[in-house]
Amino acid sequence: MPIISPEVALLSVGILLLLTVLAGTLSSRFGLPALIGFLALGMLAGVDGPGGISFEDYLLTQGISVACLIFILFSGGLDTEWRDVRRVAAPALLLATVGVLLSAAIVGGAAMLILGFGPFQGFLLGAVVASTDAAAVFAILRSSDMKLNADARALIEVESGSNDPMAIFLVGAALLFLATPGTSALSLGADFVLQMAAGGIIGAVAGWLMAEILKRSPYVHGGLAFVISVASVLIAYGCAQIVGGNGFLAAYVAGLMAGNRDYTARPIVATFQDGLAWLAQVAMFLTLGLLITPSNLTHVIGPGLAITFILMLVARPLSVFLCLWPFRQFGWRAKLFISWAGLRGAVPIVLATFPIVAGVPGAFAIFNIVFFVVLLSSLIQGPTMNWLARRLGMVPAEDPQTVPAPQ
Structure with a gap:
C-alpha cells in the first residue's frame, strides 16, 4: 500500500472538501438537496469512480458520522425558539x-414479506430508516424563505431534531434481540426511559453552563467563545453516553438551552456553529459517499424501490396521521405535508453501519437498501416539498419569493 505524505493528504482533503461544496451548490441549482451533491462526489472519488479511493472502514465512518451529527443537532437546537418547542412539544414527542x-x-413487516427477513432482522431494517434526518430537514427549511404555517414548521424541525434517539434505541434493541433472543422487553423499556431522561437532563445542564460561562467571562467576542461552545457539545454528548443516557438528545437539548439564554456572544456563537454544522454535513456525506460502492446497488433496486415507497406512502403518513389525530390545530393538509417532509438522510446510513460492525447476517444488504432509500427520498421528496406546500395552501401562492429552490 503506497504511503501518502501528510502534505499530499492534507491537500487532497482540502480539494475534496472544496469540490464537495461546489457539488452541493450545483445540485441545489437543479432543485435537489445539497446532500445529493455531497454524496455524489464521495461516490465519484470512491472505488467505483474516477478517484479510485478504496475505503471500507465502517467503524471509522461510524465514528466520523457520530461526531458530525452531534454538531448538526447542537446547531439545530441553537436556532430553535423555545416558544416554538413549547407550542408543539406534545405532538413532536409523539412523532x-x-x-x-x-x-x-x-x-419491518414489509421487509419480512418482500425480502424474506426474519422478524428481528426486518424490524432492524425498519428501525434504521424510521427517523427523519435533522441535517436534511434543517438544510431545506432554513435555507429557503418558505412561509409555512408556524406550527407545522416548528413541528417538523423539533421532530427531526429529537427523533434520532428513538431510532438509535430501536436499532440497539433489534441488535440485542438478534444476539440474545431471550432479552426482556420490559428491561429495554426501563433502559429507554433512563436514556431519554439522562440525555435531556445532562443536555440542559451543559447548555445552561455554556451560557453562564459566556455571560460571566471575558470571552465575549474572542475566538475562545467558539472553543467553549465546541467543548460544551462534546461534554454534553460524552457525559450522557458515559452515564447511560442518549448523547444525541443531550447535544440537541444543550443547543436548545444555550440558544434560548441571553448572553452577548450568542449571535457569533450561533453563526460559528452554523458554519461548523455545514462543515460536518460536508465531511459526513463525503465519507458516506466514499463508503458506497455503486455497483452493489444494482442488486437491491427492486427491494429498495419497494421499501422506499412503503416508507414514503404508507409508514410515514400512517404514523403522522395517527400521532397527530388528537391535535386539532393540524388539519389533513398539514398532516399530509408533514408526512412528505420526513426526509431521510445521513442518520439512516450511519445506523446501517451498526449491523455491519456487529456482524449481523445480511448486514451488507441492509446497508445497500438503506442507501437506496435515502437516495430516492432525497431525489423525490426534497425537490417537491416547496411544490407540495403551494399545492396544499401551506404558503401564500401570490408571493413569488416564498419558495426558492432548496439548498
Whole structure:
C-alpha cells in the first residue's frame, strides 16, 4: 500500500472538501438537496469512480458520522425558539417516539414479506430508516424563505431534531434481540426511559453552563467563545453516553438551552456553529459517499424501490396521521405535508453501519437498501416539498419569493 505524505493528504482533503461544496451548490441549482451533491462526489472519488479511493472502514465512518451529527443537532437546537418547542412539544414527542416505532414496525413487516427477513432482522431494517434526518430537514427549511404555517414548521424541525434517539434505541434493541433472543422487553423499556431522561437532563445542564460561562467571562467576542461552545457539545454528548443516557438528545437539548439564554456572544456563537454544522454535513456525506460502492446497488433496486415507497406512502403518513389525530390545530393538509417532509438522510446510513460492525447476517444488504432509500427520498421528496406546500395552501401562492429552490 503506497504511503501518502501528510502534505499530499492534507491537500487532497482540502480539494475534496472544496469540490464537495461546489457539488452541493450545483445540485441545489437543479432543485435537489445539497446532500445529493455531497454524496455524489464521495461516490465519484470512491472505488467505483474516477478517484479510485478504496475505503471500507465502517467503524471509522461510524465514528466520523457520530461526531458530525452531534454538531448538526447542537446547531439545530441553537436556532430553535423555545416558544416554538413549547407550542408543539406534545405532538413532536409523539412523532419522535410512537411515530418512529410505528414506521419501524410497518417497514419491518414489509421487509419480512418482500425480502424474506426474519422478524428481528426486518424490524432492524425498519428501525434504521424510521427517523427523519435533522441535517436534511434543517438544510431545506432554513435555507429557503418558505412561509409555512408556524406550527407545522416548528413541528417538523423539533421532530427531526429529537427523533434520532428513538431510532438509535430501536436499532440497539433489534441488535440485542438478534444476539440474545431471550432479552426482556420490559428491561429495554426501563433502559429507554433512563436514556431519554439522562440525555435531556445532562443536555440542559451543559447548555445552561455554556451560557453562564459566556455571560460571566471575558470571552465575549474572542475566538475562545467558539472553543467553549465546541467543548460544551462534546461534554454534553460524552457525559450522557458515559452515564447511560442518549448523547444525541443531550447535544440537541444543550443547543436548545444555550440558544434560548441571553448572553452577548450568542449571535457569533450561533453563526460559528452554523458554519461548523455545514462543515460536518460536508465531511459526513463525503465519507458516506466514499463508503458506497455503486455497483452493489444494482442488486437491491427492486427491494429498495419497494421499501422506499412503503416508507414514503404508507409508514410515514400512517404514523403522522395517527400521532397527530388528537391535535386539532393540524388539519389533513398539514398532516399530509408533514408526512412528505420526513426526509431521510445521513442518520439512516450511519445506523446501517451498526449491523455491519456487529456482524449481523445480511448486514451488507441492509446497508445497500438503506442507501437506496435515502437516495430516492432525497431525489423525490426534497425537490417537491416547496411544490407540495403551494399545492396544499401551506404558503401564500401570490408571493413569488416564498419558495426558492432548496439548498
